[in-house]
Amino acid sequence: MALIDLANPSRFLALAGRILPWLTAATLLAFAFGLSQAVIAPDDYQQGATAKIMFIHVPAAWLGMFIWALMSVAALGTLVWRHPLADVAAKTAAPIGAAFTLQCLITGSLWGRPMWGTYWVWDGRLTSVLVLFLMYLGVIALWRTIEEPSRAARAAAVLTLVGAINLPIIKFSVDWWSTLHQPASVLRLGGPTIHPSILLPLIAMAIAFLLLFVTLHLAAMRNEIMRRRVRTLLMMQADAAAGR
Amino acid sequence: MNALAALMIRDMRLAVRLGGGALIGILFFLIVVTLVPFAIGPDLALLKRIGPAILWIGALLASLLALDRLIAADHEDGSLDLILTARVPLELTVAAKAIAHWLTTGLPLVVAAPLLGLLLNLDPKASGAVALTLLAGTPALTFIGLIGAALTVALRRGGLLLAVLVLPLTIPVLIFGVAASNAAIVGPLPFGTPFMILCALTLMTLVIGPFAAAVALRHGLE
Numbered sequence: 001m002a003l004i005d006l007a008n009p010s011r012f013l014a015l016a017g018r019i020l021p022w023l024t025a026a027t028l029l030a031f032a033f034g035l036s037q038a039v040i041a042p043d044d045y046q047q048g049a050t051a052k053i054m055f056i057h058v059p060a061a062w063l064g065m066f067i068w069a070l071m072s073v074a075a076l077g078t079l080v081w082r083h084p085l086a087d088v089a090a091k092t093a094a095p096i097g098a099a100f101t102l103q104c105l106i107t108g109s110l111w112g113r114p115m116w117g118t119y120w121v122w123d124g125r126l127t128s129v130l131v132l133f134l135m136y137l138g139v140i141a142l143w144r145t146i147e148e149p150s151r152a153a154r155a156a157a158v159l160t161l162v163g164a165i166n167l168p169i170i171k172f173s174v175d176w177w178s179t180l181h182q183p184a185s186v187l188r189l190g191g192p193t194i195h196p197s198i199l200l201p202l203i204a205m206a207i208a209f210l211l212l213f214v215t216l217h218l219a220a221m222r223n224e225i226m227r228r229r230v231r232t233l234l235m236m237q238a239d240a241a242a243g244r
Numbered sequence: 245m246n247a248l249a250a251l252m253i254r255d256m257r258l259a260v261r262l263g264g265g266a267l268i269g270i271l272f273f274l275i276v277v278t279l280v281p282f283a284i285g286p287d288l289a290l291l292k293r294i295g296p297a298i299l300w301i302g303a304l305l306a307s308l309l310a311l312d313r314l315i316a317a318d319h320e321d322g323s324l325d326l327i328l329t330a331r332v333p334l335e336l337t338v339a340a341k342a343i344a345h346w347l348t349t350g351l352p353l354v355v356a357a358p359l360l361g362l363l364l365n366l367d368p369k370a371s372g373a374v375a376l377t378l379l380a381g382t383p384a385l386t387f388i389g390l391i392g393a394a395l396t397v398a399l400r401r402g403g404l405l406l407a408v409l410v411l412p413l414t415i416p417v418l419i420f421g422v423a424a425s426n427a428a429i430v431g432p433l434p435f436g437t438p439f440m441i442l443c444a445l446t447l448m449t450l451v452i453g454p455f456a457a458a459v460a461l462r463h464g465l466e
Contacts, residue, residue, distance in 0.1 A: 131412050145405055146399065151463070154463035158459050159395060162391055170416055173441075174419070
């Protein structure tokens with residue numbers, strides 16, 4: 001089957017239905033492997049077992065950024081080709097991205113409490129992840145506010161692309177700002193290299209998280225397509241009842 | 245070019261003649277600056293230290309409040325449809341509208357800033373620095389706001405959503421605006437570095453804003 005055939009929502013639904021069980025199984029296996037590796041990974045010589053929160057914190061941060069990039073690609077699909085499947089992909093990715101970003105923030109502040117003595121510091125990274133989270137919420141709010149799906153898709157696509165241009169600038173400004181305000185008070189991870197005994201579980205967990213995202217996203221896209229079909233059917237029914 | 249000039253003159257006339265025009269923005273700015281000492285106490289030394297930040301936050305909020313009239317008013321009375329079908333490229337039209345909007349809402353804030361600086365115990369040099377950074381930075385706020393205004397134009401209750409969408413994007417402008425003001429007042433940074441970045445941000449939004457707003461309007465209203 002050529003890739004272009006996937007653009008047909010019905011074909012997409014059929015394929016998603018077929019591969020979702022396999023993806024779910026792969027996700028579970030990846031988590032079983034990654035989590036067990038994370039548990040047996042050696043403790044950090046300074047932070048002890050607390051450093052293990054990294055194995056769910058860092059992949060969530062990566063995914064938070066990756067999902068915005070994915071939404072930007074989908075936004076191009078929406079604006080250039082006006083493809084409904086791109087709309088669906090962008091819409092369903094936003095809440096998942098917001099959830100991963102929130103997870104990153106929560107685990108980060110739980111990690112910060114024993115290490116820095118406070119749940120929150122206005123460090124460059126923390127602040128830019130917080131802004132990323134706010135932008136996710138903005139996109140979701142825009143999706144929710146505009147009733148008609150295709151119009152909402154195009155408005156959200158514009159916002160997503162503007163965000164994609166601005167997020168690196170925000171990141172840069174926030175880093176600049178935080179170095180200006182608090183010079184090197186914050187403990188940085190790792191240094192030049194991470195020891196393989198930590199790196200391997202981290203990569204395993206990153207793969208598990210990526211699989212989890214793909215699974216959730218496919219399932220959410222399938223639900224959204226069905227939701228739209230139900231909406232269309234209801235509208236047709238209402239039209240018929242009105243005698244048109 | 246004629247059409248753009250006519251549009252700008254029309255927008256500025258409307259802004260000046262309807263609803264108090266620029267004065268309302270300045271009044272809001274004044275009220276925000278008046279409220280801050282009530283919240284943090286009338287400590288002149290503290291006010292002097294955070295004065296530039298207060299002025300910037302006040303200007304940011306004041307320019308935000310005016311945004312919902314930037315395009316929505318034209319949408320309500322139907323002139324936006326004429327603008328959309330006109331032969332002038334929409335990007336230029338919305339840019340002209342944003343410039344007119346800045347001249348009637350942003351520029352008065354810049355002019356008022358040194359006066360309000362007196363209330364915050366800023367010396368003339370500091371007030372001048374804040375006014376200069378506002379002059380360079382408020383166009384960026386307007387042009388970022390233009391995108392939000394275009395996205396929310398057809399919504400019934402777009403005002404709050406507009407703020408939610410626009411404010412995160414204004415963070416860099418706020419950072420470098422306040423940093424440049426502080427650099428001029430207390431150092432240790434040279435004033436030029438953050439100020440140049442602030443100007444660069446403004447120039448960039450001047451390009452991105454009209455294009456994104458035009459795309460949003462074309463797609464949003466068909």
